[in-house]
Amino acid sequence: MLWRRGLLMRYLDAVGHVLDRLAKERSPRIAPFTSLALLVLFVSPAAFSSPIPLRACSFLPFALALVLAVASRELGNFLKLVGLILPFLTIIALPLPFITPGAVTYAIQLGPLRLVATREGTLKAAAFVLRCLNAISIGVAWTAYAGLTTLIRGLHAVDPTGTIPNMAFLTARYVPLSIREAQRLLAAREARLLRKPRISSSWLVLASCCGDLLLRAFNRAWKVGLAMRARCPFGSPANISDPRGCFRLGVRDLIWLLAAVGYIALFILEVV
Amino acid sequence: MGGAVITCSNVWFRYPDGTVALRGVDCAILEGEVTALLGPNGAGKTTLLLVIAGLLEPQEGQVAFRGRDIRELGPELRRHVGLVFQDPDDQLFCPTVFDDIAFALRQLGLPEEEVRAKVTEVAAELGIEGLLTKPPYRLSYGEKKKAALATVLVYEPEVFLVDEPTAFLSPRYVAFLKELMAEGVRSGRTFVIATHDVDFAYGIADYVYVLMGGRVEAEGKPGEVFSDVRLLEKAELRQPWEIVVREKTRLIQ
Numbered sequence: 001m002l003w004r005r006g007l008l009m010r011y012l013d014a015v016g017h018v019l020d021r022l023a024k025e026r027s028p029r030i031a032p033f034t035s036l037a038l039l040v041l042f043v044s045p046a047a048f049s050s051p052i053p054l055r056a057c058s059f060l061p062f063a064l065a066l067v068l069a070v071a072s073r074e075l076g077n078f079l080k081l082v083g084l085i086l087p088f089l090t091i092i093a094l095p096l097p098f099i100t101p102g103a104v105t106y107a108i109q110l111g112p113l114r115l116v117a118t119r120e121g122t123l124k125a126a127a128f129v130l131r132c133l134n135a136i137s138i139g140v141a142w143t144a145y146a147g148l149t150t151l152i153r154g155l156h157a158v159d160p161t162g163t164i165p166n167m168a169f170l171t172a173r174y175v176p177l178s179i180r181e182a183q184r185l186l187a188a189r190e191a192r193l194l195r196k197p198r199i200s201s202s203w204l205v206l207a208s209c210c211g212d213l214l215l216r217a218f219n220r221a222w223k224v225g226l227a228m229r230a231r232c233p234f235g236s237p238a239n240i241s242d243p244r245g246c247f248r249l250g251v252r253d254l255i256w257l258l259a260a261v262g263y264i265a266l267f268i269l270e271v272v
Numbered sequence: 273m274g275g276a277v278i279t280c281s282n283v284w285f286r287y288p289d290g291t292v293a294l295r296g297v298d299c300a301i302l303e304g305e306v307t308a309l310l311g312p313n314g315a316g317k318t319t320l321l322l323v324i325a326g327l328l329e330p331q332e333g334q335v336a337f338r339g340r341d342i343r344e345l346g347p348e349l350r351r352h353v354g355l356v357f358q359d360p361d362d363q364l365f366c367p368t369v370f371d372d373i374a375f376a377l378r379q380l381g382l383p384e385e386e387v388r389a390k391v392t393e394v395a396a397e398l399g400i401e402g403l404l405t406k407p408p409y410r411l412s413y414g415e416k417k418k419a420a421l422a423t424v425l426v427y428e429p430e431v432f433l434v435d436e437p438t439a440f441l442s443p444r445y446v447a448f449l450k451e452l453m454a455e456g457v458r459s460g461r462t463f464v465i466a467t468h469d470v471d472f473a474y475g476i477a478d479y480v481y482v483l484m485g486g487r488v489e490a491e492g493k494p495g496e497v498f499s500d501v502r503l504l505e506k507a508e509l510r511q512p513w514e515i516v517v518r519e520k521t522r523l524i525q
Contacts, residue, residue, distance in 0.1 A: 149407075172367070173409065177361060224365050226322065227362050227365065231423065232379050233380060234347055
């Protein structure tokens with residue numbers, strides 16, 4: 001009988017797949033700088049305002065994210081990502097009802113330990129989860145729509161020297177590669193486990209990969225540095241990509257900017 | 273054939289962890305020839321290529337390009353000497369294959385139209401014109417190898433340093449590469465290859481250096497080096513199939 005792939009491998013598979021899709025080169029629908037500005041405009045209101053008390057507009061960023069995911073034909077991957085993020089957010093928010101002072105709503109008795117949850121804490125936890133979910137989902141959906149490389153090209157406007165976009169490009173290029181490397185390392189180790197792995201042995205396998213991955217990352221960084229220098233006749237490299245066309249402003253850009261202004265106005269008037 | 277385009281005299285290189293990779297290497301790369309660096313793993317082949325490319329500075333000795341110390345030339349050397357790494361994932365670091373091939377040309381400040389024309393021409397030569405808009409990590413290993421080669425071919429350096437050009441590649445790609453290098457030699461390009469592939473080296477090289485433990489153990493024409501069975505055994509190599517078959521046929525006759 002074939003063993004099922006471990007949870008960790010499937011998790012890495014999912015992360016790698018999502019990153020692959022995000023980093024996929026898309027035809028530039030919107031100018032790089034406009035894309036970046038729109039990302040900030042869409043994410044900031046969702047990230048810096050509380051969606052509680054709940055109103056229709058509390059879900060506006062998520063709804064917009066869904067529309068964008070459908071428009072970029074990434075709805076399945078988008079929902080997978082949301083499914084991946086929600087448990088993490090819940091774990092982070094879990095202590096909030098118990099550590100925030102306020103009116104007691106319920107209590108849990110765990111042996112000698114009594115955990116008291118408050119209404120304020122529960123609302124705080126819900127607001128945190130919703131706020132993060134809104135911000136992440138709109139950010140991810142916009143990235144999928146505009147294309148990660150377009151957004152990174154937009155960074156040339158923030159840093160004309162090109163250092164930040166270069167670093168961002170290299171990260172976008174090598175993170176999926178590192179995930180694949182991690183998968184290969186894990187697969188090679190799992191292939192040598194002659195019994196069905198227990199959870200404890202899975203952690204040992206993972207732990208033994210970490211150091212290896214770190215060393216490989218250093219080695220790769222050194223080699224990539226050499227490869228860049230090898231093709232730079234003037235010493236240090238200029239830009240990895242062409243920064244031209246960053247500020248081009250077309251009709252589509254203007255329409256999107258107007259839509260973003262409308263979104264912010266709606267958000268500020270209704271939610272904050 | 274011309275004179276020596278690159279000369280290494282008593283080159284010593286030690287890595288920061290104390291590993292001595294090169295121990296007094298002397299060699300000369302002749303213009304318009306294919307020079308093969310052979311040897312077991314850890315013999316210093318890749319380090320020698322990095323030193324020749326001016327990417328690692330030797331602690332002792334001198335590397336000269338057309339008689340001038342490469343330390344004097346500085347980054348200018350990179351216009352004349354191109355290096356293709358063994359692992360194409362080290363070589364390809366741009367968002368798309370096009371950007372990667374265009375990288376060196378853009379560093380030279382060429383106009384974008386010229387860059388586009390040159391990239392398209394080289395991509396067509398290597399048969400990867402359909403991959404230009406793809407991110408490099410989405411390519412197969414063979415496609416990555418071709419793209420990596422294109423990144424250097426595009427700016428037409430005089431000397432090509434190619435590390436393990438045939439590793440993990442199909443025979444079809446190896447034949448393609450052989451033809452490409454032969455064509456390059458006919459147009460006056462110089463190649464230095466570091467390889468374990470004795471059949472490839474025998475078929476393409478004009479001169480061979482055998483490295484062991486960071487030293488040049490033997491050198492000569494491929495016919496001479498590959499007929500020394502004892503040397504090949506010591507260097508963890510074997511005779512090329514062509515020689516083996518020829519020998520066996522001779523014995524049968």
